[in-house]
Amino acid sequence: MLFKTILEIPGEPAFTWYSLFQLYFSLGFAIGVVVLGLMFYFIYRYREDRSTESEDIKPGRIPTERGNLKVILGFLGITAIVLYSLTIYSIPLTSYIEDVPEGDDVIVIDVIGFQWGWRFIYPNGTESVGEVKVPVGKTVVFRVTSLDILHNFKIRDFRTGVDAVPGAYTYIWISPHEPGEYIIQCYELCGVGHANMVAKLIVG
Amino acid sequence: MVEKPDYYSIKHWLTTTNHKDIGILYLFTSLYFLMVGGSLALLFRLQLAFPWLNILDASAYNQAVTMHGLIMVLWAVSPLAFAFANYLVPLQIGARDLAFPRLNALSYWLYLFSGLLAAVTFFIPGGAPDVGWTYYAPLSTARFSPQPGVTLAGLALVMLIASVTVSTINFIVTVATMRAPGLGWSKIPMFTWSILFTVLLMLFAFSPLAAGVLLLAVDRVFGTAFYTSPEGGTFLWGHLFWFFGHPEVYIVLMPALGIIGDVIETFTRKPLFGRKYILLSMAAASFISFIVYVHHMFNTGMHPIVREVMSLTTESISVPFGIIMLSFIFSLYKAKIKVTTPFLFAIGSIFLFIIGGITGVFNSSIPLNHLIRGTYWVVAHLHYAMVGATLFGLLAGLYYWYPKMTGRMYNERLGKIHFAIAFIGFNVLYLPMFIIYDMPRRVYTYSVPEWIPFNQLETLGGYIFGISFLLLVYNFYKSYRVGAPAGNNPWGGWSLEWLTQSPPPPHNFDFEPVITGDQVTLYTNGGQPEPHIEHMTSLPMYLSLGVFVTFLGFVISTPLFIIGVILTLAVLAKWMWSDVLNKFVIPEPVKSERWPFENTSKLKLGVWILVITEAMLFAGLIGAYSLIRVNMMGEWPPGPLVHDVRLGGINTIVLLTSSLTVALAVAYSKFGNERNILLSLLASLGLAGLFIGIKAIEWSELFAEGFTLTSSLAASTYYVLTSVHAAHVLGGMIVMLYLITKVLKGGYKSGGYEGVENFGIYWHFIDIVWIFLFALFYLL
Structure with a gap:
């Protein structure tokens, strides 16, 4: 099942795993909702019968460039920041989960x-x-x-x-x-x- | 005007070389394989809905799963994209056909027969391969899976790789050298761009896979131990397979992104948002896709730093895709959106890709991977990406270009209903997999009761999704007969394919498109279109049939094998003979836009690309050599102890001298000195023969010393690498014979000695490879 209550988790490293999974899941879910929400809003807002924009695509005319570098760099920044902070955040968790414990009672x-x-x-x-x-x-x-x-x-x-x-x-x-x-x-x-x-x- | 071909004649379809006809053939064949792969999926979904039943037993289930994966990825989805590529790339760039139409027909027939070869495994003793589409060694070796089906499907893969390689050369050369006058790189439509990225990925990804499959085949047939020994084994296969396997995901996806770009542009009535940056992102993603593949091997105990780096690169590949998706979404901003069936499928594709992308980020996390490797999380994620994003994107293309291909409009309402049902079915099928994500994949039964209702829901979704395709078939069949005439440009699209008739005439454009600034004009050239010759040939079909029979015979029956070899060689000879007589000549396009290849002929560019794929093949083999040798450490005997360095050195000099004589032939061809060309070619041929002869002596000496193919890994590696090289030398000798015959027959009278020059490139390459092999085996 997707999530378990804390009582159902039988021990480590499952606790750590779930905490990381929940972080990924909630971030992913939030980003998905925002992005897809934006998409549906645009489709709703700029439908043919509601939009007052001009039609710029003409047969036999190569379209001009649209959009600007700042917005694109914004896209780049947001995705990169989210992804790399997740990676950096999980580096200590990675070694926690991967390092083989040593000692007399292991x-x-x-x-x-x-x-x-x-x-x-x-x-x-x-x-x-x-x-x-x-x-x-x-x-x-x-x-x-x-x-x-x-x-x-x-x-x-x-x-x-x-x-x-x-x-x-x-x-x-x-x-x-x-x-x-x-x-x-x-x-x-x-x-x-x-x-x-x-x-x-x-x-x- | 050109006479219209008879589209109802079977002979036409067996002999056509027209890119649009080949596109249609690809379309029907890939839809057929889609149906086969889909039916297998419906079969095992039924088994999973009732795990206590034995609709499929363990073996049948594994066969179904394996063949579903192989067929869907290699013979259905990617070729469906190539149906569009074939049909539309020449139209979109204003060309009359692909650069090498006859080779394009060969691509198709190799593809068809390779698919049939894979499908035949169901009907031979031992059944189809049941080792998973990833063919993990050592499970796929003869010890654990002795059934001939595993070998046969491997050979089918080799045949498909040949088909893909030919396509790659064809499409790169076409886009590079055959664009309409004025159509610079920045003006090419998104779909053609995406195909260019696809074939560039194919160029580097497929031939290392050929190396991997070759080693597997040698293991299975001749009993070597590349994949059964720990020095090669799982890791060797993992590296060779996933170096191909991960880029393959983008090979499958890329064309769909291109289609979405074109569809969004047309139906938002606005230029794409950040088109330049989308293309840059595609290029970045293509590059990064080659350095992420180790994330498929996170659990194999590989060095932690390698895995951390690969985890970072894997995260990084999400960045360009993030930019692409956000740009697509922002293209809807301030637009004037016409909600049509292709638009719905494009939006559906973006929707599913975003889910597939976000859930894919989980896989890049090393800690999370400890659980989700091998689970339904991965199954769901990869289907959201490869079926959701890709197939929905391709369906958008199918609806979008249906009026262009048939000249008729489909029923819009039925199309929208199809979208709705397919979208719902898809999500009912795959969303529950995220809920029971810790279920293992590729099991035919399970004993966890909570999983049952979710599996039943998934099965229900699968059947809804599958059945929704009947609507598409009905819609397209009905509309083909009674649909309203579509006209040239039913959507008001800007790109060149909309400026000609629907369906386009065999020569594509009655009048040549010329681009000045941002305006396309159809250049009337005094009112008459230039004459167009349709080339018809059955050679590609027979050649592919010959290879099919050879491979099938190799595995199941020796007489059949001999028949196949004879057929293949006979067709090859006939093909070369028809070339000696110049029966099939396509003039170099004179006015086309071909920067930066103004001074490179189509053929020469093609040979260069061939050299790259060959280099990647040897890179795969030499990579395997390095991995094995490093893992064996002290156990690999130093070269000089085993090999006769003196004899090897002499042979190296022999081969290098042949390079010199070939260079002489090329030099003489510049002056048209026929006698000296012939003499240098004959000398090269003799030297190449000498090289093979000395090699035979070396081999027999080594055999006498007990250094045989199976005596050690070092020996196996030596024999496989040097015989692959020797096969290339033999191939080169055949080409030399062909060139000599052609010179003698006066086949070069009209246009220089291009063949000689291009052969020179290939031959020097073969010699360079030998220098590497000599150093690696004899000296080190």
Whole structure:
């Protein structure tokens, strides 16, 4: 669903993700409404039967230039400012979400994607397929790779995911606050078993 | 006056080279593929509405999704734009035809048969490709997808790339050298401009893709490991595919923007707001589109700084599009707007593009991308851009130019109803996807109950959208028979296509348009139009058929393959023979506006553009080489240890000497010294043969040492790159044979030795490529 209430969010980085998404969404929505509103106003205001303007397009006559550089630079300025401030604003968030947390209380779990399932290897060497258990309140790092082809390891309730690339490691982390069962699913087409390439994340 | 061709004869349509006829062929073919791609979509929408049903099982679903993507992007939407490009670009610039009409026919037939080749995969064992239209390796390699359909569709892609390359050359040369007298660059209508940007993008984007597909085909057929080894693998494909894939989005979009520009200008009755800046923005966007593609690989663990930079460039590409959209909207300011069907579709297109654009900005954010990669957010966004903005824009064009193409008016009320239903259907189809945006794409079933009602809504929207097209078909069919005569200029448009009859005569203008200042006059030239010769030829059709049979046979049956090769070679020989006899000569336009190409012939410009596409092909291959070699680090053996530098050096000298003799031939051609031209060409031919011979010796020695095609990645790379180069040398040798024959037959008696000179450009290029390959493989 588009938005979730704060109680439905099971932990980080989903909180951060939603805050950024909401920023993008509200800005995007506002800009969309203004721009499209302007468009519809112009169409309403300058319709043939209401407009008193002259017709300047004549057959066989190359139209003259209209509009001025100042207005265009205004367009440029507005779009550039909005876009670049969003980017600059999200640089610290990017490193927050992307930097792999380190420390003694961080649990690192190896994840190996394969056609079609997920294998998890805990720090103590025990393995499990299709299910991974993590404690509440701890930060868990998933070190992801693939046995065969490109997969995408996604924990949608935590708003995070990363590609599982054969021959390479990629990392994501979660920090769950809410006990419960969550879905881990492959988000990159990987053959006939793709739709059912799911695993359970058990927090608690 | 010219006799009107018989439009009811099948032979006419198989042999025509007239740009308007080719445009009509493109139109019907692309609408056919649009229907095929659309039907596939309706099929899998049905499955998604009832996820517990098995209307499509996993494999069938993946096939449907893959073919839907491939067909829609490559064989439906982009060619639909080229239907208009073919029909209208020569009209808009006041030319009689495209620069190379026969090659234009070849473009069309290659396009048609490549599409059929892709469609045939449904009917061969193992079915159509099911790896997603992005063909991600290693899923698309033989180990994970052994079915022949994947190879066959790849070959179809190669054929389409050939078609696109020929079109690219044709359109650039046409716009550059065949504009009506006085029609400077600043006076060209928006649509023609947009096609120019489109083909420029194609020029740089498509041949690296050919490199990527070639490596995939070699992997699949000969068992190399470009995409199965971690040194190449996912990343290699990702780079080669998305370097093409992202500009492709703008290749598809650009013509629609041009159409919107023309439509807005006509129906607001005012010049576009900031037309110059719109064009500058298009140029900027075209350039930036080549440096954003890594955002498709944000989740692959690529270096963070690369991703931050690409995130910034991705944001940046929104800036020119922001300017374009705002300028379009401000064009409505102080206008006198006539709300017609094309205008509605244009406005609809802007509306949907703005939604598609804003939701696209989300994708450029690295943190947000962690979730939305691979979700319905992306599906919705890309359809708002590629179906909403693009298809609605193209439909605006279809309604706008229908009276020009048929000479009849369509039913305006039905057109508006079509718009309303299509617009509503479209939004019912795609808006809900933004609500359940965390649903994974490309799954045939799902188990989240909250997603079901939204999916059912989407399916409903899909059927409304699909069925709305029946109205268009009915409207156009009925109006073609009983519509009111449209006259030359039903909309009061300013551009040149509205100054001739509807439909235009085969030669486009009875009297030549001449532009002085901002005024177009039809130059009467003593009252009689210049004579126009229609060239009819079946060679392009047979050549494409030959390639079709060859590729199909290559994958499914050897006898068929042999038949195909024989057919292809026979048609090529016949084509060259007819050129030796100068059966097909189009005079260089004398009075046309062609700054800055006043002293460059059409053919020469065409060869230069060909060289650019070839350079991009080798750039793709050498890029692959670099990526693999860097990833292998110490494991790639240094060149001198494997290769015989002395023998390679001798071969380099042989090839460079052939460049010298070709240069001699070019020099002699300036003086018309026939005997010496022949001698230099024969010497070049001999040297080229020697080059191939020495290469054969080298290869057999390497094979004897166990350095074979599949022995290591270094070996595979060496053999693929050098054989692509050798194929170019062989191609050059065939052209030399052709030139020699033509000189002997006296084919150059009338107009210099242009062919020799242009061949020189190509041959020097091939030699330069070899110097690179020599350095990369032998010395480093």
